[in-house]
Amino acid sequence: MNSGTAGQTETSLTLRYLEPSQIQVFQTEDGRVRVTIAGGCSVLAPRFLRAHPLSDPDGYISIRAEPGDKEIGLLRHWKRLDRESRALVQAELDRRYLYATVRRILWMKDFLGVTVCMFETDRGRREVTLRDIRDNVVHVGAARLLLTDAEGNRYDIPDVGALDRASRDFLSQIL
Numbered sequence: 001m002n003s004g005t006a007g008q009t010e011t012s013l014t015l016r017y018l019e020p021s022q023i024q025v026f027q028t029e030d031g032r033v034r035v036t037i038a039g040g041c042s043v044l045a046p047r048f049l050r051a052h053p054l055s056d057p058d059g060y061i062s063i064r065a066e067p068g069d070k071e072i073g074l075l076r077h078w079k080r081l082d083r084e085s086r087a088l089v090q091a092e093l094d095r096r097y098l099y100a101t102v103r104r105i106l107w108m109k110d111f112l113g114v115t116v117c118m119f120e121t122d123r124g125r126r127e128v129t130l131r132d133i134r135d136n137v138v139h140v141g142a143a144r145l146l147l148t149d150a151e152g153n154r155y156d157i158p159d160v161g162a163l164d165r166a167s168r169d170f171l172s173q174i175l
Contacts (some may be wrong), residue, residue: 048092098154
């Protein structure tokens with residue numbers, strides 16, 4: 001391997017940690033989000049991704065840019081950003097990580113391996129189609145479940161034990 005390739009590989013694997021004092025996020029006149037990083041880097045329409053969306057959603061935030069979804073850096077302590085920057089990052093994260101919290105399971109029916117359920121959520125009642133339960137139910141810790149329906153919508157059950165008895169019985173049928 002030549003030294004040019006080794007140097008490129010090493011550079012591409014280097015993590016860049018960013019502090020809130022280095023970042024400004026704002027909206028341009030045409031309504032697009034832009035991030036400016038101390039040292040002259042500016043990114044139009046950045047993507048903000050949680051490094052650990054389930055286990056530590058308010059921890060590190062990856063800032064990414066096109067082309068190629070290149071990571072610009074990992075932002076530590078993002079909740080310490082100035083008010084405008086924090087609000088814009090929060091809005092982008094809310095849009096990207098939208099999911100409903102399940103309060104109750106009202107009914108559940110199995111149709112040849114496809115399960116149709118009626119959930120009562122924090123966003124109202126939802127009829128949900130679940131396929132491939134093994135692939136679309138994620139156990140997060142001992143009591144939390146994250147379900148993904150056939151359309152890619154996500155539903156969170158923060159504590160299975162806190163659900164009413166009927167809801168727990170429905171869950172036990174599919175898990």
